[in-house]
Amino acid sequence: MFVITLRYLAPMEQIDAVLREHQDWVDAQYDEGVFVASGPLVPxxxxxxxxxxxxxxxxxxxxETDPFRRQELAQYTVMEFAPRRVAAGLERLQG
Structure with a gap:
């Protein structure tokens, strides 16, 4: 399992201009069973x-195919971990 963090590198106006395309890309990753959870940081x-x-x-x-990445709007960090324990219903996350 992976935790991926994105840090915006551009002003919010540029992020928002590509947000719909990014969200469509995210939806496709859910449809293919790759993403388990996602969302914005607060703030x-x-x-x-x-x-x-x-x-x-x-x-x-x-x-690399994410519109945020293709347009160099965000920096990504990928961290892999091996869940040893998960809540009921999330057993598929244990590798």
Missing amino acids: RTGGVILAAGLPREQLEARL
């Missing part, structure tokens, strides 16, 4: 994504 300086089900290399290749 809105970036975001967090939880991802599972792909090797790191494939995940990083997917992240």
